[in-house]
Amino acid sequence: MRARLAQHLAALRDACRRLAVAPLNTLLSLLVIGVALTLPTAGWLAVDNLRELAGDTPGVQQISVFLAIEAGKREVGDIESRLEEARAGNWHFVPREEALKRLQASEGMAEIVASLPKNPLPDAFVVTPADTQPESLERLATTFAAWPKVAHVQLDSAWVKRFDALLRLGRLVVMLLAALFAGALVTITFNTIRLQILAQAAEIEVTKLIGATDAYIQRPLHYFGMLQGALGGLCAAALVSAGLHLLTPLVGELARLYGGHFVLHSLSVNDIVVLAAIGGSLGWLGAKISVLIHLRRFA
């Protein structure tokens, strides 16, 4: 067991040595892998930020439940109980007086509201459902509409559907990009390992002649591919983070101009670990295929 572990450590050291011995080649390979992983990562982050932005925007993925004008405190209490029972998500009650005040505060509305003989607005509940799938939202809206003293239920289902379709399309494009660039990463590693095998042909031949198993010869090459892929993943994380660093103030400024507040969320430590792991796995796969094909001639 200890001998096996020692051999793995030696193979890892050998892979690190191979990376360090040609720093320019290593740097260029890492940059190519980094750029290949940057595009799908940036796309995934963009879709995620868009989803978050939409989630924070009032009216989107929310259901407004307007009660009848004549509804009293008892009916409001009844709706509250029903919302709790239905476990529909988060909700808050907007009394008709507060709704009028908000309308009054809107630009250009103060005079119009002042001219009204009485408050025309009803009491309302604003529900933010836990499940934001368009079908679930529509089902909830239908349920709310059937409750007593509910005059109107507002859900911009068309908008939600359109937005959801857009997000799904975005995710699909990102996945296609990811598959394409994953193929590129495997190909890059395949070729790097092919060159490594060509350069180390004499060493491989000698080690086989003096008793090296296939695993002994393949191990450093597998580690090499894995390390190169993982470092490429970290390189992609650095590129994406640098891009976000440049974009964040501009997006924040844009959000302020629209009277909102939005901060682009960056890659978390978990995301970076996952990115390095994906890069490492793809690198290992490329190395494995290359080794299987190119070491045959030493059999």
Add this chain to the structure above:
Amino acid sequence: MISANAVTKRYPEGREALRNVSFEITAGELVFLTGHSGAGKSTLFKLLAAIERPTSGSIVINGQNLAALRRNALPYLRRKLGLIFQDRKLLFDRNVLDNVLLPLAIVGHPAKDALRRAQAALAKVGLPDRQQAFPITLSGGEQQRLAIARAVVNRPAIILADEPTANLDTASANDIFDIFHSFQRVGVTVLIVTHDAFRVHDLRPRILRLDQGEMTEQNENQSPQGAAQ
């Protein structure tokens, strides 16, 4: 220890390098395999080292029939053999010590003990002070000694050497033969493929002679000078 029974090796183009070759070598023997160029010596060396397989016949080493050996068992057989090649097959991008450490690394030998064993092997072949040198800076004789040190560092029971004194002057060749003799004296079986057995003076090895792919003589502990004539 080593037994060949009716071994024939025919290459795809039809050339028959060995024909019906049989012999036995017992533990602790020093054996010279001689013959003119093209006699089939190197082919027999490759068969014994399991680099190639015979077309027919069997070769048994340490009780293992090489023809029946599975491909993934070959490395474990080669670890028990000390192989020395005509072109030495040294790694020129590694220093002397790293070349000798390689077989120990392959078997996963603990680093501290491996270093001690590699240094002992280098001392045995007379290269204790060249550990950090690179093979390219060594003379032909020193490179051959390095190849021997690498072959014996795993303490094999059998040493197979293919033309170990090729391109060496008489003094260096004699030194190399003396090293092999020293291993034989401690019980190692040594088979040396050579066309210049006449260079050995005070050894009395057993001589196997090949001529055009056939075993023509198997002399017991003769003077090599006599066998070469």
